[in-house]
Amino acid sequence: MLYAIAAADTENGLGFQGQLQFHIREDLRRFAALTRGHAVIYGRKTLETFPGGKPLKDRENIILSRTPGYEVEGATVVSSVKEALRVCGDDAFVIGGGSIYRQFWSLIDVLYLTRVHIAAPHDVTLPDINKDFVLTETSEILKDEKSGLTYQFLTYTRKAG
Numbered sequence: 001m002l003y004a005i006a007a008a009d010t011e012n013g014l015g016f017q018g019q020l021q022f023h024i025r026e027d028l029r030r031f032a033a034l035t036r037g038h039a040v041i042y043g044r045k046t047l048e049t050f051p052g053g054k055p056l057k058d059r060e061n062i063i064l065s066r067t068p069g070y071e072v073e074g075a076t077v078v079s080s081v082k083e084a085l086r087v088c089g090d091d092a093f094v095i096g097g098g099s100i101y102r103q104f105w106s107l108i109d110v111l112y113l114t115r116v117h118i119a120a121p122h123d124v125t126l127p128d129i130n131k132d133f134v135l136t137e138t139s140e141i142l143k144d145e146k147s148g149l150t151y152q153f154l155t156y157t158r159k160a161g
Ligand SMILES: NC(=O)c1ccc[n+]([C@@H]2O[C@H](COP(=O)([O-])OP(=O)(O)OC[C@H]3O[C@@H](n4cnc5c(N)ncnc54)[C@H](OP(=O)(O)O)[C@@H]3O)[C@@H](O)[C@H]2O)c1
Pocket: 005, 006, 007, 008, 013, 014, 015, 016, 017, 018, 019, 020, 021, 042, 043, 044, 045, 046, 047, 049, 064, 065, 066, 067, 070, 078, 079, 080, 081, 095, 096, 097, 098, 099, 100, 101, 103, 124
């Protein structure tokens, strides 16, 4: 199965000026729990948003870049979607950013979305989810005490056919 995991605002916004728009501790915890032990596929710009610009621990990191000679310690760098799919094995997670979700979109079986109940400034977005996926699980409305933001964990499954 190919999964995607993302946090988006009410306008499908994913990030602004190269960073996430919000940090919700419980969401980061869930992200780690779901992806741990699996391959994670992401773009070179998303790597730059991680602490110290380093790959994620306890996961096989597959980073897309077209930059010749680009290497990252502790990760596999690939230069196309096809190559990423060849090396990722079963049960891989597409974890962003915007350009990567779009290129893998038609191949994603299940999307784990954290919907944050705010319209925040953004310059990257997810495609229209409802066109391709059905909502199959919804959490209760949760609240991040630090930021005051409310959010929900939603699971979307690709529409049949
Ligand atoms: N809300 C969320 O869940 C979430 C998750 C992840 C990221 N984000 C946010 O998303 C933003 C980053 O997204 P982005 O779209 O700007 O960048 P990105 O998708 O993270 O990375 C783009 C880079 O990936 C490489 N790339 C893309 N397609 C490729 C292909 N087919 N083959 C080889 N390399 C390829 C290129 O690297 P080179 O330039 O090296 O060639 C490209 O510049 C940030 O704001 C980040 O915080 C949000």
